[in-house]
Amino acid sequence: MSRKERFGISIPAELSSKVKDVASRRGVTKSKIIEEVLRNYITESTHGESPHHCSGVIVVVKGEASPSLETLYENYKEVIVGYTHQHLEGVCVNVLFVSGASQEIENLTRSLSSCGCFTRFMPLHVREFKKGT
């Protein structure tokens, strides 16, 4: 186990209460919850810093005011290898399977966000799961 360091943080009381509730329900400490959240945040926010071959899925929830995404998808057809969409509770949910240059995937994700869509990219680096490579 790596060395632990203690530091103080200030967060809204209601958020602190939610962290406490989640920790209690999961049977772990609040520190464990914060550690997990920080690891995920750092991984997500630094993922795009160094160019690499990337793969994963982008979940896109189209807002009512969002324009059609077909042209955008056409512009990024080099990295979009598959696509599915489903109407869920009256909302259009798209799942894009992507593979290619991390910067292109990052640009696609940003473009989707700026269209007013809820956008979440989950890098999977599926090549790492291939046996014998």
Ligand SMILES: [Zn+2]
């Ligand atoms: Zn990646």
